[in-house]
Amino acid sequence: MKIFTTDVALNNIDTDILAVGVHSGDAKILNKLDKTFGAQFRGILVNNKFSGEFGEMVDCRIDGARADRILLFGLGEGNTTTETLRRFTGKCASFANKNKAESIALSIPSLDISQTNIEAIAESLWLSNYRFLKYKSSGGDEKPKLKRATIITSIDKETFDRAVKSAAVSTLGVTLARDLVNEPSNIVTPKYLVDTALNIAEASDKIEVGILEEKHLIVNNFGAILAVAKGSIEMPYLIHLVYKPEKPKLRVAVVGKGITFDSGGVSIKPSDKMDDMKIDMAGAASVLGLFRSLSLTHIPIEVHGVIPTCENMPSGGATKPGDVVRAYNNKTIEILNTDAEGRLVLADALSYVSKNFFPNVIIELSTLTGACLVALGEKIAGLMTDSDDLSKQLQVASNTTGEELWRLPMVNDYKEKMKSDIADIKNITEDRFAGAIMGGLFLREFVPEEIKFAHIDIAGPAWEKKGDLGYIPKGATGFGVRLLMEYLEKVST
Numbered sequence: 001m002k003i004f005t006t007d008v009a010l011n012n013i014d015t016d017i018l019a020v021g022v023h024s025g026d027a028k029i030l031n032k033l034d035k036t037f038g039a040q041f042r043g044i045l046v047n048n049k050f051s052g053e054f055g056e057m058v059d060c061r062i063d064g065a066r067a068d069r070i071l072l073f074g075l076g077e078g079n080t081t082t083e084t085l086r087r088f089t090g091k092c093a094s095f096a097n098k099n100k101a102e103s104i105a106l107s108i109p110s111l112d113i114s115q116t117n118i119e120a121i122a123e124s125l126w127l128s129n130y131r132f133l134k135y136k137s138s139g140g141d142e143k144p145k146l147k148r149a150t151i152i153t154s155i156d157k158e159t160f161d162r163a164v165k166s167a168a169v170s171t172l173g174v175t176l177a178r179d180l181v182n183e184p185s186n187i188v189t190p191k192y193l194v195d196t197a198l199n200i201a202e203a204s205d206k207i208e209v210g211i212l213e214e215k216h217l218i219v220n221n222f223g224a225i226l227a228v229a230k231g232s233i234e235m236p237y238l239i240h241l242v243y244k245p246e247k248p249k250l251r252v253a254v255v256g257k258g259i260t261f262d263s264g265g266v267s268i269k270p271s272d273k274m275d276d277m278k279i280d281m282a283g284a285a286s287v288l289g290l291f292r293s294l295s296l297t298h299i300p301i302e303v304h305g306v307i308p309t310c311e312n313m314p315s316g317g318a319t320k321p322g323d324v325v326r327a328y329n330n331k332t333i334e335i336l337n338t339d340a341e342g343r344l345v346l347a348d349a350l351s352y353v354s355k356n357f358f359p360n361v362i363i364e365l366s367t368l369t370g371a372c373l374v375a376l377g378e379k380i381a382g383l384m385t386d387s388d389d390l391s392k393q394l395q396v397a398s399n400t401t402g403e404e405l406w407r408l409p410m411v412n413d414y415k416e417k418m419k420s421d422i423a424d425i426k427n428i429t430e431d432r433f434a435g436a437i438m439g440g441l442f443l444r445e446f447v448p449e450e451i452k453f454a455h456i457d458i459a460g461p462a463w464e465k466k467g468d469l470g471y472i473p474k475g476a477t478g479f480g481v482r483l484l485m486e487y488l489e490k491v492s493t
Contacts, residue, residue: 001129001146003122003164006105007154011036011065013148018067019092021108024077029109032049037062037070045072047483052076054084055091068217071095078103080111081396083402084118089124090470097129097144107152115163116400118151122167123482124471130175132182132475169296170485177282177289180463181476185261185278189234190309193258193281196288197239197307204295206245212238222308222352223326224333224344229310231265231318236310238349241287244296246423249492253359254484255349257342257366258284258309265312265338266320280342280477282462283365284309286480293485306353312338324423328352329446334423343369343427343442350446350453361390361452363480363487364443367482371435372408372457380404381461381479384440384491385454394454397486403479405456408437415441456480 010018010033022029034042040062048058054076062070073088075454085353089106096104106121136142153160157465172486180188180196194211201209214235222238229236259280263269269277280336284307319325323335325344329351346366353359372382383405385391391407398405414434417442420426425445429438440455447453458479467474 001125002148002170003125004148004150005153005155005157005160006150007152009036010107010152013105013107013150014066015103015153016067016488017069017071017092017096017099017104018065018210019071019073019106021073021088021106021111022052022073023080023110025073026052026110032109037065037349050074052356057091057095059095066123075108082116082400084106085117085120086124086402086471087469089121090128090472092126092470093125093146094470096146096188096428100145102252103147103148103154104146105150113155114152115159118155118160118163119167121151122164123171123478125274126167126171127174127214127471128473129177130473132179138330161400168335169293170482172296173289173293173485176292176393177285177478177481178476180285180288181279181478183278188260188278188281190237190311191235191259192449193284193288193307193309194237194239195261197241197291200288200291200295207291207295208242208244210411211386212240219325220328222328222348224348225308225310225329226264227319227323227325227335228259228312228341228417230451231315232311232313234260234311236308238352239305239307239309241305243289243291243303243456245298247300248302250361251304251357252488253304253306253353253362254287254290255346255353255362255364256283256285256287257281257346257368257411258307259312259342259345260309262312262339262341263314265341266318267316268314268341269339276463277342279463281309282367282476282479284459285476286365286458286478286484289481290484291324293481301488303488304353304357304359306349308349310345312341318391320352327446329355331425331445332423334420336426337428340427342366343439346443350443354447354451359451361454362408363394363454363456363484365456365458367456367459367462368439368455369459371432373440373460375408375436376460378460378465380406380462382436382457383407383454384410384437384457386410386444387452387454390452393491394483394487397483397490401482403461403483403488408440410440410444411437414438418442418445
């Protein structure tokens with residue numbers, strides 16, 4: 001889809017659909033639209049009892065307007081946030097695609113247009129057009145028809161182009177992450193993630209990559225990753241991507257869980273919805289998506305992307321409940337439940353990047369616990385950190401990108417529950433209380449206190465079941481790519 005800008009009058013826009021956003025009770029704008037389109041418009045408003053509630057839509061045709069159809073869209077009360085813009089744009093784009101429109105124009109007459117707002121609209125337009133149709137024999141009806149979008153604004157062309165370019169960069173990363181998570185696990189194996197990382201590095205002179213294969217993991221004592229991988233015929237890997245500008249201001253590591261299929265191992269999951277467990281590498285997908293976007297930027301921060309990847313399967317050679325393994329940092333772990341495998345592979349990855357590169361900040365993303373999904377639902381990720389500064393920075397980024405975070409406490413008193421009778425630590429506790437927090441506390445044990453650390457549990461928002469936001473269709477969301485890009489951009493200024 002190509003995106004343009006214009007400042008011509010609304011009744012002179014030549015487009016299939018003209019979408020106009022109006023806040024609830026904004027009589028001034030309604031009067032202005034009434035003057036633009038004439039008495040017919042006023043009658044349509046009255047007949048449809050348009051109030052401006054968010055999501056309310058009136059679809060009409062008006063004599064004299066060059067647009068084939070006009071879509072009046074309610075924005076609700078209050079300020080127009082970037083997320084409001086994304087949802088407005090996404091729903092309008094969905095309406096356009098449903099009606100097989102090839103062009104759309106978007107206008108919010110009351111909006112103070114800025115680069116950030118244009119970027120949000122452009123992001124939503126492209127993300128709304130995403131579909132995963134690779135395995136559809138005939139996906140013609142589902143394929144989006146939108147080819148052209150026009151944002152009606154008086155913003156200068158240089159700022160507009162800068163905003164659209166920035167949106168394109170982040171959207172490429174999100175699209176890659178969505179594709180990886182949507183693919184079935186017989187395609188996206190650990191080796192597939194390795195190949196994806198190699199392709200990203202090969203396509204950019206800004207990215208380097210190192211791959212630790214099974215023999216390297218054995219020699220270098222990555223005992224936790226190897227324990228999880230034992231039950232599968234797929235080989236485990238540790239992927240290490242590096243984006244390194246000439247004079248970096250900070251060194252940040254992002255770590256993503258890469259379990260390409262999680263059966264639970266010997267502690268096998270119920271068969272119902274086990275097919276969903278292909279998404280257990282969504283954290284890894286977000287890291288790969290981030291590096292796809294980073295390859296097109298000039299952010300002055302050294303970024304390390306670390307992905308421990310393997311399958312978690314049951315077999316005669318699989319790790320058993322009660323086994324003890326030694327992690328990369330020499331800490332021993334009693335594995336009481338093989339289905340708590342994500343924290344095991346992440347323990348090695350966190351230890352590795354901490355010991356060898358000592359970043360200023362480590363941010364880790366994983367579909368770690370069902371408990372976080374129970375606590376916060378499908379839309380919100382759990383944020384766990386003992387750094388108020390890092391929490392604030394991530395929350396600010398979240399407010400801009402609309403990828404919601406909710407901070408959960410790192411309760412030090414709960415650490416007692418993780419003590420093992422025969423090892424340094426155990427991977428689950430005897431009770432089911434505070435499951436999401438316990439996951440964060442476990443991971444914190446593998447990062448030195450001097451390093452700022454944040455664990456983001458994306459078990460809920462990594463996958464969308466309804467597609468009711470417009471710009472996030474059903475399936476993989478690519479949650480975290482835009483959030484991390486926004487965080488890196490802000491801390492670099």
